Amino acid sequence: MSESKVEHKPLVKICGLQDVEVLKSMKHLTVDFIGFVFARSKRQVTAAQAADLVNLFSEWEVRPLPKSVGVFVNPKLEEVEGILEQVSLDVIQLHGGESPEFCRELKARLGVEVFKVFSLNSNPNELEEDIEATLAPYQGAVDAILIDTFDPLYGGGSGKTFAWDRSLPYQIWARKMNIPLFVAGGLQPDNVNELVNSYSPDGVDVSSGVETNGIKDINKMTAFVERVKKA
Template sequence: MTAVKICGVRTSDVIQSLKPLSVTHVGFVFAKSKRQVTPQQAGQLIRELRAGADAAGRPAPLAVGVFVDPSLDELAAVLAEAPLDVVQLHGKESPELCAAVRERFGVQLFKAVSIARDSDAVPADADVAAQLDRYRGTVDAILLDTHDPVYGGGSGTTFAWDCIPPYRRWAREAGVQLLVAGGLTADNVASLVADYRPDGVDVSSGVETDGMKDIAKIQAFVERVASVDHTSA
């Protein structure tokens, strides 16, 4: 089944609304962003996310922290307040840093790869290998996202999905997950999942209205993903 990550969550009401849905990951942004939260805020939201999960009979979604070029000390300070399951890195972090994060903090590591929004050239498998082979054994997932010149990701725009297959092949061969972000909405996510079969999808602005998470849009997004999974099962 396709993993669904709702990113940029900032409020308790959204956390509560996610609990009945088939959401597998919830993202909290610690990098510079209009969706940025403090470690203390995220810690409280994570506790609410996990509360009652066992009684409901299914695991709570994994808590994902989004960072851009953090130091290990910065990550330690956040994790002391917010017990993250996953650290997602959106900058120019080295394989050595990725490995150190996994080893020191015992978390999963997602590494974002930026795809230029105006590029329709499909990279060769050899080019993808040259880009990513150095991350073998240091990451649990690769996240494809549309490049944003300011924040690195979170642009709310799509990239050319024809670029996905060589990254998917690399991920399969490397034994890691492939997630896709960038401009996803309830209107286009079913096509992405049906045609390109990523292991997961990641959405933020595509389930917002006037800059705030919209519960109806989140529900529609999750249902569209599930509809493809059920048809293919």
Template sequence: MTRVKICGLRDTATIQAMDGLPVHEIGFMFAKSRRQVAPALAAELIAEVRKLRSRDGSAMRAVGVFVNPTMDELRETLQTAPLDVVQLHGEESPAFCEDVRRTFGTAVWKVFSVTEDHAAADDSDGPARLEAYRGCVDAFLIDTAGGGTGRTFAWHAIDRYKSAAAGMPLYVAGGLHPDNVAELLSRYSPDGVDVSSGVETDGAKDRTKIRLFAERVQGL
């Protein structure tokens, strides 16, 4: 089953509406963003996540999105907001990722931006970046360079990133929405997909789009 992560949540009602959907992770932005949440608000929202069950009966996980945080920043956030996963979007080293896992007992996902150069058919350096992180993180996520752009990258690069992941879970983000996610899955079969702006209307999360996205991932 392809896993579904809905990112950038900020309100209780939208989270409650996801109960029973085929969604597996709910993401909260702690990095600078129009979707950024303070740890205190995130704690309230995570309490709602804990009440949810995915369509298969499994618990949904709370993911925190950070860019180049310090260990002290993570410690302060996690003391208030009990995350299941720390998602790192910056230049965090393999040693830092491993330290986060060991210190806080969370899963760690490392995000890699796919530029036009990295998507080029003859580029091996882009996917090769994953190699140093194998064994230090729990999953990889590839996204359009810049993050949160609402634009896709050249999907033909996915197969090379899957090969570089060497069996570790690989999530794909960047410009996904209910009308293109089925095509992505039919052609490249990533382990998971991550969406934020693609399930919004006028900058706010749209519950109908969230349901459509999650159900189309599962072919429902």
């Protein structure tokens, strides 16, 4: 890992956007990625809805503009291709059991970045060599990896934290590959500062932690972003 990378502020990804007015209220925030969920979820959007939301990026007051991320679980290539015909996505984030070969094909055929999510299971004693064996085939196939808490229904997106020290072997591998490691799972304004200061992930990903009654809350999003960028 280069010294310049150490000095970078962590990247911020806010996921699960659905509402035009909410997105308009965010245009002053220093957000690096905004995620739109196409997988089964209470935050799921259609391609048409996502297209309307992505078009609002042109109104963003902060530069560079955020990148648009489409979140999928075990999609068919044709499904992703069809959505990309309707909405401009910079990144495809994969939450399922997608193979390295599938990730490579997405990158090659569709010209997008690919983020691969690894959901941590209930075993807190994973061996480093087992993690390395899991990750090694993805070398060159992905542009970032994201660690989340396993959810039996959706795979990730549980809104629950995990023991953050479990991210360290993944972080070591990501830095060897010179790609970012994002941490998700139960993050919110009151705990993200501790994560960033203690474990130095390259990025953080939040959804339910910046919501009130299931709706994105501009005050919580503002506090979250400020605490990450000032950590």
